[in-house]
Every structure is written in structure tokens, then in C-alpha cells.
Amino acid sequence: MFFFVRSQHKNVSSLASKSVAINSIRIRMSADFSTLDRVKLVCCVGVSTEEFFCRPWMRHFVEHYLKLGIQPHNFRLSLHVRRLGADNEWAEAFLRRFDICVAGILTGEYECYTFHERNLEEIAKCHEDDWILYADFDEYVEPPYPLAELIRRLDRGYFNVMHGRLIDRVATNGRLVAVAESPSPWEQYPDVAPLTEELVVGCPDKIPFMKKEIVPSMGHHFVLNTEMARAPRKQIAVHHFKWDATIIPRLELTLKRFQTDPRRYYWLDEVERVLAKLDGGRIADEYLKK
Numbered sequence: 001m002f003f004f005v006r007s008q009h010k011n012v013s014s015l016a017s018k019s020v021a022i023n024s025i026r027i028r029m030s031a032d033f034s035t036l037d038r039v040k041l042v043c044c045v046g047v048s049t050e051e052f053f054c055r056p057w058m059r060h061f062v063e064h065y066l067k068l069g070i071q072p073h074n075f076r077l078s079l080h081v082r083r084l085g086a087d088n089e090w091a092e093a094f095l096r097r098f099d100i101c102v103a104g105i106l107t108g109e110y111e112c113y114t115f116h117e118r119n120l121e122e123i124a125k126c127h128e129d130d131w132i133l134y135a136d137f138d139e140y141v142e143p144p145y146p147l148a149e150l151i152r153r154l155d156r157g158y159f160n161v162m163h164g165r166l167i168d169r170v171a172t173n174g175r176l177v178a179v180a181e182s183p184s185p186w187e188q189y190p191d192v193a194p195l196t197e198e199l200v201v202g203c204p205d206k207i208p209f210m211k212k213e214i215v216p217s218m219g220h221h222f223v224l225n226t227e228m229a230r231a232p233r234k235q236i237a238v239h240h241f242k243w244d245a246t247i248i249p250r251l252e253l254t255l256k257r258f259q260t261d262p263r264r265y266y267w268l269d270e271v272e273r274v275l276a277k278l279d280g281g282r283i284a285d286e287y288l289k290k
Contacts, residue, residue, distance in 0.1 A: 032148040036069045039151060041133045042122045044106070044115040046080040047091040051110055051253070052246040056181045057137065058091065060241075062098055064140050064185075069147040070133065072099040076122040080106040080115065110257070113264075116218050126212045133209060134220050139166075140185070140239040141208045154209070154232070161214045161229050164206040164236040168195040170243045174283035178245040185241050191288070195243065199277055199287045200270050206238045243283065251275050 045061075047053045066072070077095065079102055081088045092102050103122055106114060123132050131151055135141055141164065143150045154162060169189035171177045179188060196204040207220045215224040223229045251271050258265035277284050 032069075035148040035151050037071055037074065038127075038129060039070060039131045039133055039147065040074045040076050040122075040126050041065055041070045041135065042076045042119050043135050043137055044078045044080060044118050045091070045137045046110060046115075047087050048081045048110075049087055050082055051080075052250050053087070054179050054244070054246060055090070055094075056179045057241070058094055059181060060179070060185050061137060061140070062095070062100065065133075066098065068141070068143070073101070075100045076103045076125075078102070078104045078106060078115075078118045078122065080110065082109065083107060113218070123212050128212060130212065131209055132212060134216060135208060135238070136219075138240060138242045139206070139208070140241065142237040142239060144234060144236065150209075157230075157232055159230045159232055160211040161207060161223060161231045162209040162234075162236055163231055164208040164238040166196050166204040166206055166238050166240045168193050168240045168243060170195070170283060170288070174285070174288045176243060176245050176247055176278065176281050176283070179241075186239075189241060189243070193283065193288045195283065195287055196240065199283070200274055202267070202270050208236055208238055245281075248275065248278055251278075 043061075045058070047058070062075075065075070075095075077100065079088050079091050084105070084107060088102075088105055095102060104118065106118060119134065123134070126132055131154070133141060145153065169185065170191045170193050171189050172191060174191075174193070177188070179185070194204075196202050203219075203221045205221050207214070207216050207223060210216065210223075213225075213228055215228075216222075217224055251274060255268075255271050255275065258268040258271060262268050277287065
């Protein structure tokens with residue numbers, strides 16, 4: 001009897017320990033879900049084949065942000081097409097496979113100002129306690145910690161914005177290659193080059209995380225109401241998958257649009273500079289990181 005009772009006590013103790021551990025995990029998972037449910041992904045996506053949209057990018061974008069921890073009902077994606085039809089129908093059907101509903105559809109000629117205004121409309125719908133992950137379709141945010149932990153740290157610091165830095169991703173030897181369904185974008189574009197800074201001569205700064213009280217600039221490169229901003233020193237990595245096989249035709253189309261109103265599209269010179277340096281289907285060696 002003695003050994004039976006002792007064994008029973010061990011089992012009870014073991015079961016109690018397991019129960020505590022399981023409850024702890026459940027509490028942590030519940031806390032993580034509650035935290036992650038406050039993160040809203042806002043993005044306007046051009047899905048028109050006439051604008052050289054590549055469907056594999058939709059899979060990579062959605063899978064990246066789902067894996068990051070964004071809940072399907074918190075994807076606030078707006079679509080753009082020149083006209084309603086097969087392109088938006090495909091995108092809507094694809095997103096439904098992940099239980100993602102489209103926030104809205106824009107039609108007509110592509111207009112970057114309209115994209116920004118549409119995103120601001122979605123941000124305005126968010127709760128004051130929400131964190132907005134504002135990303136362009138070719139931007140993949142990579143937090144320094146698991147997303148729930150990052151949000152808790154930002155909350156503890158009473159921050160309302162977090163700055164980021166673009167990391168331009170390129171294929172081996174700077175080739176402008178078409179994206180495929182697999183492997184991952186990081187494997188297809190494994191190299192890093194300072195293209196935004198040295199080739200585009202543009203601004204590599206981004207505002208990927210913010211509360212709705214923050215007013216982002218066009219392109220969300222910086223905060224307009226700086227007196228409201230409370231940001232940590234640490235920056236977040238924003239991987240930039242812009243440099244694929246469609247970059248030249250996309251920029252040629254953009255150039256035609258911008259030339260109609262150079263004052264409105266004041267960064268016209270950036271487009272001209274990039275097109276002049278992309279020759280032979282690859283990025284010039286002088287801009288590739290050694």
C-alpha cells in the first residue's frame with residue numbers, strides 16, 4: 001500500500017504540474033491572440049494584368065503576413081483594377097481561400113495619391129487602441145521579436161509609432177527575374193543591395209507600425225504630425241521585393257503617367273534615373289552590394 005500511495009502522489013503531482021503548464025500555455029495563447037487581434041494590415045493592391053501584376057506575389061504576401069500573426073479578418077486590403085472583371089474576381093476568390101474579405105475595389109487609371117487616400121480611409125476605421133501595419137504590396141515587414149511581443153513592448157513604452165528601414169532584395173547577380181510560386185521570396189531574391197538609397201536616390205525610411213493618431217506621408221516614409229510621435233530607437237526591417245522581371249515595363253508605364261504632370265509627381269526624376277540604369281535585364285554592378 002505504501003508504494004501504491006507514494007506512486008499515486010507522484011502521479012497527482014505530475015498531473016498537477018502538467019495542468020499548470022497547459023493552463024499557462026492557454027493563458028499565453030489567449031493573451032497573444034488578444035494582442036494580435038489589435039493589429040490591422042492596411043494595403044492597396046493593384047491586381048490588373050494591364051499593370052503587370054504577377055499572381056505569385058499575392059500568395060507570398062498573404063502567406064507572409066498570416067505567418068507573422070495577422071488574423072484573416074484584420075487584412076484591410078483594397079484592390080485596384082482598370083475595370084471590373086477577371087482580375088479582381090481572381091484576387092477576391094484567392095483571398096477567400098484564406099477567409100480574407102476585400103475592403104474595397106478601386107477602378108480606373110492607377111493613381112498613387114488615390115491609393116494613399118484609400119489606405120487612410122481604412123486607417124480611420126480602426127480603433128484608437130489598434131496598431132496599424134501599413135505596408136505597400138512589395139513590402140514585407142520583419143519584426144525583431146514575435147509580433148505579439150513587439151506590440152506588448154510598444155504598449156509598455158507608450159509608443160504610438162515605429163520607424164522602419166527598406167532592405168532592397170535582388171536576385172543573384174542583380175538579374176531581374178520573374179517571381180515564382182515557390183520557393184520563398186527570400187530564396188528567389190537572396191541578395192541585398194542599397195538600391196533605394198544609391199540607385200533611386202530616394203528615401204529608405206518607412207513608417208510600418210503606427211496608431212491611428214499618426215498621420216503618415218505619401219508613401220508612408222515619415223510622420224507628418226511629428227509633435228504627436230513617440231517612437232522607440234529601434235527600427236524595423238522592411239524587405240522590399242520591387243526588383244523583379246516586371247520592374248522595367250512598370251516603370252515605363254509610370255514614367256508616361258508622371259510626364260503628364262511633373263509638378264504633381266515631383267519624384268519623376270527617380271523613375272528616369274532607375275530606367276537609365278537598368279539595362280540588359282539586370283541591375284548595374286556599381287549598385288550591387290559587394
